Amino acid sequence: MITFAWLWILILLPLPFLIKSKHKAVQTGHLSLPGIEGNDAIEQGHQSQQSRKLQWLIWLFLLFALTRPQWLGDPIEIPASGRDLMVAVDLSGSMQIEDMQVNGQTVDRFTLIQHVLSDFIERRQGDRIGLILFADHAYLQAPLTQDRRSVATFLTDAQIGLVGKQTAIGEAIALAVKRFEKVDESNRVLVLLTDGSNNAGNIDPMTATRIAAERNITIYTVGVGAEVLERRTLFGTEKVNPSYDLDEQQLIDISAQTNGQYFRARNADELAQIYQKIDQLEPVSRDSLSYLPKTELFYWPLILSLLLSLYQAISPHLMISRKSLQDMINKNQKGQS
Template sequence: MITFAWPWLLLLLPLPLLVYWLPKKNTDQVSAALIMPQLIESHSVSETRQTSKKAPLIVLTLCWLLTVLALSQPQWLGDAIDIPTEGREMMIAVDLSGSMQIEDMQLNGNTVNRLNMLKVVLGDFIQRRVGDRLGLILFADDAYMQTPMTFDRKTVKQMLDESVLGLVGQKTAIGDAIGLAVKRFDAKQKSNKVLLLLTDGQNTAGKISPEQALELAIAKDITIYSIGIGADVMLQKSLFGTRRVNPSSELDEQTLTKLAEDTGGKYFRARDGQDMSEIYQLLDQLEPLEQEQQQMRPLTALFYFPVALALLISMFYFLATNFIRFNRK
């Protein structure tokens, strides 16, 4: 909607009419003059003169109205935007190792691989984290920052959806992922620092071990919530028929549990899409969203529109007047 910063200036709009209606000074005085017979002028000349007398008045009136409108500072008041009142930072570290392609997850009645399930369910969780600054780390042989800390949840979700297996190798560098998160968290001191670590294996690569990374996380007061991904049972076909296997045999639950508990967090086990959804709902309770948020409505100045229109009208009238005078000569 349109508002005015100084609406009281709009009271100046009828000022030209007040000046026009002021009583005029009496000039009916008899003076000696040479009376000349009035020439008879044609009807078209009379109309031209009347029009030429009205044109400046119309132009001045329009320019006055536009000038007063600009002085009143018209503004466009945008929709309300929520501003978080509490500084919470949540880093999400996603495993992109080769084992994430195992198709042992059930999502909406379909069998999908671990990464695709994670993209769908984690994407919904990201959309709900209104007011949090989110960051995204992808790790395999190495860990790298895919999305720095931002309030733009849409971008974080998009970067997650665009991630592909094998992008940074086939192994699992859990320690490097935690270390990178600690480094990024350190840039902002006053915040609730939460690391959401999602993996389906154990630490098999990287420059630092999970134990070393844990010490860094404790020193920086970072809470780790770890999630172990993978089903307990999977039917596998072979030459000798179908057999039941445990696709999550390499999941290091002991280390993931220690990482979470020693930092004040919690370890979760996600065996399918339903488990993952319930975990994220529980995380919403453990790390609740800020309820009392401030709001702001962005203002966009519009005064330059009436100013520009007034200048265009004045310029057009000036050019038209000079053009007519030039043709008369």
């Protein structure tokens, strides 16, 4: 179906006629349009009924383009059920430790989270997802939305140290609680990924967790980081625990108090296990929504108007060129005779 965004613009259709009647400068019997006026002598010598019709056609196509014709496709239903997921990602300095593997390459922890979460976000069709970034403090990067592409872009553009170098787990939970308060019917799920312990912010994690439990918010915590990392020293190779700062017990307590679950992510496969758990959550019904896809068509009449204007502008010169060529041919024929 074709519709017009600004159909009222067609009231300008008689404007050239009104201008012609009012101004003496256009009393030569032809329609004058900006951008296609040529030499007066050429116009007066070659003006015809056909050219006037062509100018009116140019004006008509131009107005038609300005009305913004659009093609409306068939209605597309937006899923009427889904989950509300808030993802909180740790951006503290320790997230740059390179102890993870992605496609056979050693990468830092945040790169692994970006890699796995990007796929996780892509799979959340019908769900609303939001993004919180936290370090010294917690910040809302994206509210709950079905625009998964934007959320994935925000995650990709995030940088370690963007919001500090410490870890404010309590503030991240409290911020999620605040955002969920604006949602009436929801699963209210927070997925919190960190590689450390709470050492920043103004809110104690367990206090924030207690409030979250009262608000029926389920928290899934994910401890990121390998357990063993080999590094070279002057005395050879030694094994160290790069996750010594990870407070697993606190993360377990947070998830347990909110009927969630704790995951240990030593690699990409373990981190991806959260997929299955989230998929098991019962979607919440929402009001049915739909939208009509629109395709702009204005450029077609606009192109026709420009092409006709170009033809109108060069046609008198073409006529002169043909006349000059014919005169030369006639002179040559007279000279030969």
